[in-house]
Amino acid sequence: MAFAAHLTAPAFKANAKEALTDAQLQSALHGIETGIVDRRRATVAKLPEFDALRDCARAIKNHTLAHLDLYLEQFEAKCRAAGGHVHYAVTAEEARAQVLEICRSANARLVTKGKSMIGEEIAINDFLEQNGITPVETDLGEYLVQIRHELPSHIIMPAVHLTKEQIEADFRRVHTHLAPERNLAEHQTLLTEARVILRDRFLSADVGITGANFLIAETGTSIIVTNEGNGDLTQTLPRVHIVLASIEKVVPTLEDVSQLLRVLARSATAQEMSVYTTFSTGPRRAGDPDGPNEYHVIILDNGRTAMLGGQFREMLRCIRCGACMNHCPVYAAVGGHTYGWVYPGPMGAVLTPSIVGIENARDLPNASTFCGRCEEVCPVRIPLPNLMRHWREREFERHLSPATVRSGLAIWAYLAKRPQLYAVAMSLFVLGLGLIGKLFPRFRWLPLATGWTRYRDFPASQLQTFQAQWKRRVRTQ
């Protein structure tokens, strides 16, 4: 399969182990916990109706999903009426072929790219390169992961796993035509260097590819939300603009989008509004000062229709803000690359198995403490822990969970269903633990619990369970 090159989700545990001992990564991750969570809380606190807006956002998405066919058709009609082209792609392969065909008919050699998670999902950069076309990411974070041949580690902060020192080293490694003694020690000088490199690409690109945060059915418009302005230069300067979107990006009206934008920026970056919110409707019209000659929207399915009719439908409400990963203790510990594909964190733990198959992402829905912080901050109220639990149920049904876990669970469940027998078994267990406990107040090693005792002590018990002690107390009263 096409995603195989970048799919390391099956090695989640090994990825995690590596991430936990990577000092540079750990220092980079520290920034998420200390910065964005507090800033979001402060921004949200300034908007008393934020929770009401979240309900509203959920309702808009639910309504759209219930009538998705109608709104997609409306979008298509309006987009065509404005002179745009709409292409549906059932699979990633189809979407790639459509991009390539458009690029070829434009004789494209250089393609600039705004940030697009669908672009990552279909691995468009690798594919264009294989076909002799050079893609250049223009979002700074995406540019960094591109020159490092990595996937983004976060859906809105692609290079959040990197430190300033790593970026300096990468720039010196790749931009060899620049003076070696230049200062790259400051954030500002790094930014200036990226700007110099990218400015030239913007002006010479043949095709610009962007994502879409939303597609508006009533006007046939695509919207991108950015902070660097690179998206605008990507979509207005080249001759051809390709929008990579997916079916659940459509919303009915401009009014709906303005509601969604209010929760998106606050949830994503703690901004009241992003720096640029750009609406594109069709190609350049007569009299427009700029804009592309051709405007294409590719709408990808890639498993989403199947989600629509099943247990994971609510995941299609996701507006890709990243708040779930910003608030996830597991993500904060291991970073996004550990999840082993395009979408990390809690939303990835639900979405990735839907796209690549649960057999390729077994650990993702399991590697959660179910602390519920993701659901608590989700702007469209996706019950992420419940959806992860549904994946665990599928794994259990399909015997995909590890044999040791299954047999341990089976023995325990056998007892738990028989409280009398359970009492006998647990009395024996507690007696054993309690007798050894007479010598030690806690254990540094326990058989069958080494996952626990490798890192922490385990307390000894008393000689009798509470229920046994209670029974004795009731008898003697």
Add this chain to the structure above:
Amino acid sequence: MNKDGMETPGALAQERPRVGLFVTCLVDLIRPAVGFAAVKLIEDAGCAVEVPRQSCCGQPAYNSGDRASTRAIASQVIAAFEPYDYVVAPSGSCAGMLKTHYPELFAGDAAWEARAAAFCAKTHELISFLVDVRSVSKVAARFEGSATYHDSCSGLRELGIRAQPRRLLATVEGLALKEMHDSDVCCGFGGTFCVKYPDISNAIVAKKAEHIAATGAETLLAGDLGCLMNMAGKLQRLGRRVKARHVAEVLAGIDAPAIGER
């Protein structure tokens, strides 16, 4: 009846509501003191306590994707606790399972949906039962020293338990509460998570241990024994002197050795 000076609405013996104590398996096995503390607090709040034969709420099966076993265990719990006016558990996690997830398990099941809903309506986590249901506003306990309180996730996010334990702790004589940074962030326990992903769990609890130690508090309190065992075990492994106890023990004035101590 009102021997510890607690408010006991409807204090006549014959009017006392019957509470079935859901002990929770960890308290049953590892720390009976929490169970006895719960009994004392519930009795002081004017209720009669009984402990029907029980095993577990079924959460380990539920979160491992074994829905059939979970339903078998849940239906047995619902039946065992049907005679009582209330079901009370000294754990936000188990109470969350009973109150939030049991109704989901039986949704659309003609035979069980109504029984699950009735069970859900009368089930409470211990501290919220005391404060929100029995209107307890103070306890007659003494505890010399400083403590910090960790908000366990299920209690906090599924049941809204945040103010209640702090309100009662404020009435414990001699106790100084010192809030830790990120008290509402997960400790990394997560039930079976901590043994399925021990490396990640360790990274999370190590961070939590730093925040606990940074308060300088002598005692760590929380409302869930699983989280407490995780944090206590980590603090002990790191050589920290912080003592961990269930919040009910302090509120009930029960003086058992701290978790993993003698």
